[in-house]
Amino acid sequence: MLFQNIKNVISSLNPDTISEERKAILNPLAEFIQSKASKNQDIRINFICTHNSRRSHLSQVWAQTMAYHFGIKNVFCYSGGTESTALFPMAAETLKNSGFNIQTISEGSNPVYSIKYSENEHPIIGFSKKLDDDFNPKSGFAAIMTCDSANEACPFVAGAEKRIPITFEDPKAFDNTPQQAEKYIERSLQIANELFYIFTQINS
DSSP, X not given: OBOHHHHHHHHTXXXXXXXXXXXXXXXXXXXXXXXXXXXXXXXEEEEEESSSSSHHHHHHHXXXXXXXXXXXXXXXXXXXXXXXXXXXXXXXXXXXXTTOEXXXXXXXXXXXXXXXXXXXXXXXXXXXXXXXXXXXXXXXXXXXXXXXXXXXXXXXXXXXXXXXXXXXXXXXXXXXXXXXXXXXXXXXXXXXXXXHHHHHTOOO
């Protein structure tokens, strides 16, 4: 069972607010998931951004959560960057405020977090890493480019079966401003809503 606060967030989502132009950007990921699900194959999705600090983590966590919510089996979500920095604290705080149980496993310049969406499911391990880190899959995955700079910097992702640009505006633009928390939750909810839409397209 999902934690109740996460269920509340999901019940507030409305994929009807997504434009047809945006759905056309999202549909290739739905098609990738469906093609794997139809063959009972593992579904591996690596969300890639420049620093693996904000958007790629929000996408990874929400995608894993939506797969669980919709009962789509064998979905394994990852994230990576063209360089590694740290999972930005406000991104972790935003997930916490949406109902995720977040524990810091290790401190330091690149902390490691345990991110849980359900009491009995494996936690997502959140930390900043390069896209080809040993933690991530080496082949048979969809590479989802969540920011323009990573999309431009990585025309080719080694091992990716499919490369799909689904870019989001960076909430980092609002760091150290009064709107910071509001803009992070806005971006997180956009990502959640769009992944909700993607998983509604899947026939398991």
